[in-house]
Amino acid sequence: MSTGLVHHPDGQDRCWWPGTDPLYVAYHDTEWGVPEHDDRALFEKLILDGFQAGLSWITILRRRDRFRRAFADFEPAAIARFGEAEVEALMRDEGIIRNRAKIVATVRGARAYLAMQERGRGFSDFLWDFVDGRPLQGRPRARADVATETEVSRRISKALRAEGFGFCGPTIVHAFMQAVGMVNDHLVGCCRHGPCAALPGPGGRGSAP
Known part of the structure; x- marks a missing residue:
């Protein structure tokens, strides 16, 4: 074996x-x-692992740079400001995985991350x-x-x-x-x-x- x-x-x-x-x-x-x-790096990896769900990691790894450009280098403060216009733009971005539920979850995750920081808790x-x-x-x-x-x-x-x-x-x-x-x-x-x-x-x- x-x-x-x-x-x-x-x-x-x-x-x-x-x-x-x-x-x-x-x-x-x-x-x-x-x-x-590093707080931001951990946030990025958690989000990318969420996008991986149902896929192989190499699929995400090959697109990681595109994900970083699309999601403001995974700066939570920037992502937290994304609204419907940004979500729609991401849904048109062929360089990432265009899954609306995962994109929306990323925005919510960024807001949750910031809320934790405001309470004095690092990620x-x-x-x-x-x-x-x-x-x-x-x-x-x-x-x-x-x-x-x-x-x-x-x-x-x-x-x-x-x-x-x-x-x-x-x-x-x-x-x-x-x-x-x-x-x-x-x-x-x-x-x-x-x-x-x-x-x-x-x-x-x-x-x-």
């Missing part, structure tokens, strides 16, 4: 999911699983508090061991919805957690598992067991 590891021509073993696409491999090697604690602190500020270590040894949702992702999903975010179900949230390094789900044996396990969370706090 395959473990899910793929041996690449550069001599490195990697998780199965990026295949051999150079863009996807670069994302796997430099972004996925690296702890992110990074809000998210990382669910894991006590330390990346969780999944330690999957095979593709079948990688969770699609967890008790933590269910709690975060519920909290995000209560704040006013949309397209943030437990599966989307877990994919988000994997991407932003809240959980290290690189396969044991992947060239990125060890390096990501050694990275601290916000404030220099080490990984959770």
Whole structure:
């Protein structure tokens, strides 16, 4: 049975999911699983994971620059001002995923983000508090061991919805957690598992067991 590891021509073993696409491999090697604690960057990734729902991540990754241009570089204060005219313009933008419900949810999410800030709560602190500020270590040894949702992702999903975010179900949230390094789900044996396990969370706090 395959473990899910793929041996690449550069001599490195990697998780199965990026295949051999150079863009996807670069994302796997430099972004996925690296702890992110910048508020705006976390907002961007959550929104893009919502747009991914029903699609593959590479579809979104290839359009990420177009998404950034369309959504004001994911600055919540700018997106929060979007009205019907901006929504209609986005629905005509062939460079993004033209899904009205997801576009409207992005605007509402930006407003929810700002409301949290006004209450003195940063988005990074809000998210990382669910894991006590330390990346969780999944330690999957095979593709079948990688969770699609967890008790933590269910709690975060519920909290995000209560704040006013949309397209943030437990599966989307877990994919988000994997991407932003809240959980290290690189396969044991992947060239990125060890390096990501050694990275601290916000404030220099080490990984959770």
